[in-house]
Amino acid sequence: xxxxxxxxxxxxxxxxxxxxxxxxxxxxxxxxxxxxxxxxxxxxxxxxxxxxxxxxxxxxxxxxxxxxxxxxxxxxxxxxxxxxxxxxxxxxxxxxxxxxxxxxxxxxxxxxxx
Amino acid sequence: xxxxxxxxxxxxxxxxxxxxxxxxxxxxxxxxxxxxxxxxxxxxxxxxxxxxxxxxxxxxxxxxxxxxxxxxxxxxxxxxxxxxxxxxxxxxxxxxxxxxxxxxxxxxxxxxxxx
Numbered sequence: 001x002x003x004x005x006x007x008x009x010x011x012x013x014x015x016x017x018x019x020x021x022x023x024x025x026x027x028x029x030x031x032x033x034x035x036x037x038x039x040x041x042x043x044x045x046x047x048x049x050x051x052x053x054x055x056x057x058x059x060x061x062x063x064x065x066x067x068x069x070x071x072x073x074x075x076x077x078x079x080x081x082x083x084x085x086x087x088x089x090x091x092x093x094x095x096x097x098x099x100x101x102x103x104x105x106x107x108x109x110x111x112x113x114x
Numbered sequence: 115x116x117x118x119x120x121x122x123x124x125x126x127x128x129x130x131x132x133x134x135x136x137x138x139x140x141x142x143x144x145x146x147x148x149x150x151x152x153x154x155x156x157x158x159x160x161x162x163x164x165x166x167x168x169x170x171x172x173x174x175x176x177x178x179x180x181x182x183x184x185x186x187x188x189x190x191x192x193x194x195x196x197x198x199x200x201x202x203x204x205x206x207x208x209x210x211x212x213x214x215x216x217x218x219x220x221x222x223x224x225x226x227x228x229x
Contacts, residue, residue: 001173032216043206043220044157089156093216097170099145100216104157 002027004092006105013080014113021108023090024072032093032100033066033073038107039086047088048075080112116141116209118221126227127197134193135224137207142187144210147218148180151204160205163190197228 003026013019025033031052036044050057050064050073057064061080066073077084090105117140127133137146148160161171161182169182183191194201204225208218 034217043222046217046219049217099162099164100210100218101162102147102159102218106156 002030002092002094002101002103004090004103004105006090006108008108009106010109010111012111012113015080015082017080019075019077019080019084019110019112021075021088021090021110022072023074023092023105024070025092025103026071027092027094028068028071030092030094033064034091034093034102035064035075036089036091036104037086038089044089077110080110082112082114085110085112115217115219116143118207118209118219120207120221120224122224123222124225124227126229128229129198131197132193132195133197133226134191135205135207135226137190137192137221139188139209144187146184146190147208147210148182148190148192149206149208149220151206151223153203157206160192194226197226199228202226202228 006023034049035047037047038044048059048062048064050066061078063076088108091102093100093102119138121136146163149157150160151157159172160175160180161169163169163182163184165184165187179195181193204223206223207221
């Protein structure tokens with residue numbers, strides 16, 4: 001089955017700096033890669049996603065890149081703010097038996113220091 | 115995105131008892147998913163619930179321990195049976211929604227503590 005590795009497990013940055021979180025996946029059939037943000041005590045919320053036919057996608061301060069050949073994808077957050085502090089999960093989806101099966105990475109706890 | 119609610123939001127249970135968690139969606143969805151998130155950990159898929167058929171369980175999860183019902187396209191339940199302290203976790207349901215249904219949206223979760 002799919003295996004998703006995520007690094008780093010914790011990340012501290014100064015407010016205004018950039019943060020980068022990296023993930024690798026094992027199943028070359030994976031075709032959709034969402035990123036979720038989970039604040040303490042809250043549900044995971046989708047923040048950005050990318051499909052396998054796209055190399056990069058940007059939404060304001062957040063961008064995601066995908067390298068299908070190397071089977072890795074990354075989340076980039078620029079001009080970080082204290083409200084960006086949360087746990088971020090990458091995920092990889094593959095069609096399995098007619099539905100999209102999601103495998104999550106292990107999570108990155110991001111702390112933005114004011 | 116779909117609006118998803120779960121009940122109860124939290125519970126404290128005694129060892130050996132069972133708890134049924136409900137998940138309600140505001141629109142009809144084909145697939146519903148149940149996840150477990152242990153403290154400080156990632157999300158692990160327990161099973162996929164498809165209306166009108168038996169749930170599909172992931173490796174390490176069995177129907178006797180986690181029976182699931184899916185009586186219609188907007189509702190599902192997960193039962194945690196014969197609980198032990200190791201079952202203490204957050205249980206979340208999710209649905210595939212949006213234009214492609216690839217994106218999963220999560221319920222608020224049920225925080226379960228087993229004493």
